Amino acid sequence: MADSNFIDYVKFCSRSGAGGSGSVHFRREKHVPKGGPDGGDGGRGGHIILRGSSQLWTLLHLKYKKHVIAEDGKGGEGGRRKGRDGEDVILEVPLGTVAKDAETQEIRFEITEDGQEVILTSGGRGGLGNDHFKTATNQAPHYAQPGEPGIEEWIILELKLLADVGLVGFPNAGKSTLLSSISAAKPEIGDYPFTTLVPNLGVIPYRDGKSFVMADIPGIIEGAAEGRGLGLRFLRHIERNSILLFMIPADAESIKEQYKILLGELQKYNPELLDKKRLLAITKSDMLDEELMEQMKADIPQELPTIFISSVSQYNLEKLKDLLWHAITND
Incomplete structure (x- = not known):
């Protein structure tokens, strides 16, 4: 996992720029020996800004950025000339990125749209020049404001995958095989638990040029909500999926029991997940005949829309997409 290109968590120090100082300056021209104050304002310090990008799927490009520092604003000048604002630093992030305060764990905001820009750490305001401080009794103020200091803080960015359908199941339930069968995604596939160590996204083509996004999420084991196995790292990705497709293999000892355990892990992590639409796919069904399928229906939760599928033989995959x-569309 250390060598994976999928990075869904980064922590860094974010430091915005300080504002420039206001200027103490007086107008001096050949025929105006005692002109009034004309000191300009200081420029604003640079912001640290997050911008959503639909072209990114991971936080890998930010993995080694331990310090992000914006430019300070420049000081004001005579002639009421304002100092230049510090240059902003814009960090592009995938849709579904959540910004948190590293110390308090407070969620600041979420980036959910392409091109959306939100200021993460604000730059300091520039100070006012002495032109602002003249009064009837003090027409030659020798004072200007200093610029505000920048802000330095530790930030955590977490990625929650944005997908229409999230695949939920124990390791080796056939999730990666399904994704590779009905999309162009090529996840690693093997006949052993935990082949999928990171989420994979696939765009599923549908009729009339339509499509939807499916996320193959690492398999649940009992205790995932307490951090066992791959634990909380993958469970947060399920939060953003609008539909949860539970996948249980046909050779499971008890479909009802496996479903109950999967549901229990989601409930322990976040009870709101149970409000999402749920469907059940019985995988590896190419080993079953019609009579056996009928017998198995007694062991299937009755409240769930259920379908028998086989990714290897393509059995019922078109019906599953329907x-x-x-x-997804509430048709």
């Missing part, structure tokens, strides 16, 4: 599309 089922998912109708659930």
